[in-house]
């Protein structure tokens with residue numbers, strides 16, 4: 001739970017790092033589950049197990065295999081096929097429904113909480129090993145507001161991002177950085193270029209606040225706060241999940257993906273939620289592409 005003064009700081013600044021939130025045993029369960037998924041995936045690529053999840057992932061990554069979507073907990077924003085991979089298992093579900101996270105979310109969005117489907121696994125390899133043009137989820141994250149990467153139907157939804165550190169997040173390996181929220185912060189224009197991001201001339205990056213946390217810590221982000229993550233200039237992988245929680249009953253901003261209650265109503269079990277993702281995938285594969293956001297690359301801001 002957050003203290004009164006943490007809540008006040010979060011409301012004032014729009015961001016807050018909190019240490020020691022996600023218990024070690026839950027993080028271990030998530031890592032074990034990912035180890036099982038990766039063991040199979042690596043084997044199919046003819047890559048030997050290296051004794052652990054991150055060492056094996058490093059071998060897969062260095063072999064030039066595209067691994068990200070196999071491990072992400074959600075479907076991609078570009079075209080979805082009937083067999084687009086994703087991972088949703090019992091440990092991931094336990095993380096999304098963890099009382100430690102859900103109770104904090106309730107302190108911010110109110111007692112009835114829904115897990116919003118705009119959420120990702122993020123594993124950032126050392127920048128020197130990442131090819132030019134690699135997807136946003138494995139490279140630095142350009143400046144954006146989370147409100148802007150949802151669709152406009154959720155502009156009034158009470159929502160919070162909870163960014164969970166699976167490894168220590170430091171300024172060197174690309175921890176979150178944020179610009180303290182202005183009380184009357186508007187939505188800034190975003191451009192769907194390399195990533196959906198705010199044109200740099202609209203930001204004063206010198207004011208950016210780094211938000212380092214140790215593994216098990218979290219970073220809370222207001223949906224209107226501009227934030228980013230810089231290159232991982234270390235030799236190790238930076239691993240996190242970004243999760244979103246919102247007030248139940250309000251639009252999610254991604255109506256074609258499955259949300260579910262985590263507080264105030266019974267949550268489904270993990271298989272039901274996984275099957276909801278499978279059904280969403282089948283639907284999305286069978287119909288016209290639904291854009292994930294409202295931005296147009298031909299707007300004057302994007303020149």
Ligand SMILES: O=C(O)CCC(=O)C(=O)O
Pocket residue numbers: 122140141146161162163221227228229240241242243
């Ligand atoms: O982890 C990152 O690099 C970006 C995460 C993010 O933008 C978010 O949690 O909203």
Ligand SMILES: [Fe+2]
Pocket residue numbers: 144145146227
């Ligand atoms: Fe974000």
